[in-house]
Amino acid sequence: MKASPSMLFIYGLFLTLMAFLLRNIEALALLALLNFTIGIILGGKKFKMLLVAFAISLAGVLTNALVFAGGEPLWSLGFIVIRKGAVRGFIEVSLKLTLLLSATLIFSSLTNPRDLLRSLESELGVPKQLSFMVSLSLRLFRIFERDLAEIQLIRRSRGLRVTPLTLSDWESLLTPLLSIGLERGRWIGIAAELRGFSLRKIERKGLKLQLSDIALIAAMLAQTAAAVFLQLNPLICWP
Amino acid sequence: MSYRYTTVDLAILAVVAAVFGAVFTFAWTPYYAVKAIGGKFAAVLLTYGIWYMAAPLAATLVRKPGAALLGETLAGFIEALLPQVGGFSCLIYGLGQGIFSEIAYAAFRYKKYGLLQAVLAGALPALPSLVLDILLWSSVYPPSVFAVLFVLAAASGAIYGALSYLIASKITLRR
Numbered sequence: 001m002k003a004s005p006s007m008l009f010i011y012g013l014f015l016t017l018m019a020f021l022l023r024n025i026e027a028l029a030l031l032a033l034l035n036f037t038i039g040i041i042l043g044g045k046k047f048k049m050l051l052v053a054f055a056i057s058l059a060g061v062l063t064n065a066l067v068f069a070g071g072e073p074l075w076s077l078g079f080i081v082i083r084k085g086a087v088r089g090f091i092e093v094s095l096k097l098t099l100l101l102s103a104t105l106i107f108s109s110l111t112n113p114r115d116l117l118r119s120l121e122s123e124l125g126v127p128k129q130l131s132f133m134v135s136l137s138l139r140l141f142r143i144f145e146r147d148l149a150e151i152q153l154i155r156r157s158r159g160l161r162v163t164p165l166t167l168s169d170w171e172s173l174l175t176p177l178l179s180i181g182l183e184r185g186r187w188i189g190i191a192a193e194l195r196g197f198s199l200r201k202i203e204r205k206g207l208k209l210q211l212s213d214i215a216l217i218a219a220m221l222a223q224t225a226a227a228v229f230l231q232l233n234p235l236i237c238w239p
Numbered sequence: 240m241s242y243r244y245t246t247v248d249l250a251i252l253a254v255v256a257a258v259f260g261a262v263f264t265f266a267w268t269p270y271y272a273v274k275a276i277g278g279k280f281a282a283v284l285l286t287y288g289i290w291y292m293a294a295p296l297a298a299t300l301v302r303k304p305g306a307a308l309l310g311e312t313l314a315g316f317i318e319a320l321l322p323q324v325g326g327f328s329c330l331i332y333g334l335g336q337g338i339f340s341e342i343a344y345a346a347f348r349y350k351k352y353g354l355l356q357a358v359l360a361g362a363l364p365a366l367p368s369l370v371l372d373i374l375l376w377s378s379v380y381p382p383s384v385f386a387v388l389f390v391l392a393a394a395s396g397a398i399y400g401a402l403s404y405l406i407a408s409k410i411t412l413r414r
Binding site: 012013015016017019020021023047050053054057061064065067068069070085086088089090092093096097100101103104105107108113116129132133134136137138140141143144145148163164165167170171174175177178179181182184185186188189190192193197198 | 244245246247248249250251252253254255256257258260261262264265268269272273279285289296300309313316317320321322323324325326327328330331371374375376378379380381384398399402405406407409410
């Protein structure tokens with residue numbers, strides 16, 4: 001019994017919006033820990049590198065919190081002063097990032113972009129023009145990644161900086177990439193039109209809710225209720 | 240002026256989205272490189288505008304209403320669909336930035352797609368980007384830091400907006 005990709009997408013968006021909107025630490029902790037556990041169970045093995053990148057980003061959050069956050073000093077470790085705001089800030093932002101990562105882990109473990117597009121088009125009625133653009137972009141993305149690597153190789157062989165830092169670096173990197181890309185795009189557009197893209201009719205099935213979809217809706221409602229309750233009745237009084 | 244999108248227009252927007260989907264993922268390397276050398280403010284000034292470039296570029300190439308919004312939002316959507324730490328937030332950022340870039344062209348009633356419009360389309364997304372940053376990061380950064388970040392992000396966006404116009408003009412001239 002698989003959840004509909006559209007419903008998983010909505011669930012991912014729900015978690016992301018919660019990460020933006022919630023400020024209460026307990027509510028964030030509840031949602032983040034619950035969804036992160038599910039995400040790890042589903043995709044922990046498959047997305048190990050993502051977890052490494054996440055750990056690095058948490059180190060970045062800690063550095064930013066130590067440098068920028070205000071409040072009274074709590075501890076002083078040599079030249080590092082840990083302020084009240086830094087502790088709260090680090091916890092809050094880390095939980096928000098955990099929630100964002102959980103959305104990716106759950107979504108990417110249970111479905112893929114291609115199924116999502118098919119589902120968005122037939123079940124949620126997304127216009128065919130939009131799904132054409134997204135599916136084409138996804139197909140071209142890997143090609144452009146390869147093109148980008150080739151351009152980097154050529155830059156390196158010419159003694160140019162590999163990591164673009166100046167405007168001229170970016171200009172010399174993007175111009176060939178876009179130049180090749182637009183030529184491809186133009187011919188793909190012509191080919192699609194010749195194959196009757198404008199006349200293509202979409203079979204709309206409508207969203208038929210399975211048990212797993214209903215479970216996802218229930219999870220969203222329960223998490224919203226819990227978050228609102230904790231937002232209104234905080235358990236811990238944070239500085 | 241035609242307001243109808245042809246299949247070639249859609250394919251060009253898809254190309255812009257795919258290119259910037261790849262560039263956005265790649266741009267974190269220079270961002271962190273600059274941040275390590277010059278700090279957060281230098282990194283914002285020198286690299287933030289890269290994330291606003293898709294809109295002015297798409298609009299300059301396609302020259303139709305909605306192109307800036309579609310270019311930026313699609314690039315954000317592609318970035319969001321790839322497993323990465325930011326997850327679906329890229330789509331929300333992309334949508335917000337796309338709407339504000341679109342305003343730059345709508346303000347001129349979609350009659351001009353020049354350098355000034357591209358600069359504005361690059362600078363305006365700093366506003367939604369800042370609002371979303373505040374929602375995510377307000378507990379770490381004080382308001383004074385956000386104010387500086389906003390000015391730097393808008394300046395960076397304006398510079399990269401101009402760059403995207405120049406690149407688009409160069410590519411169009413070659414054809």
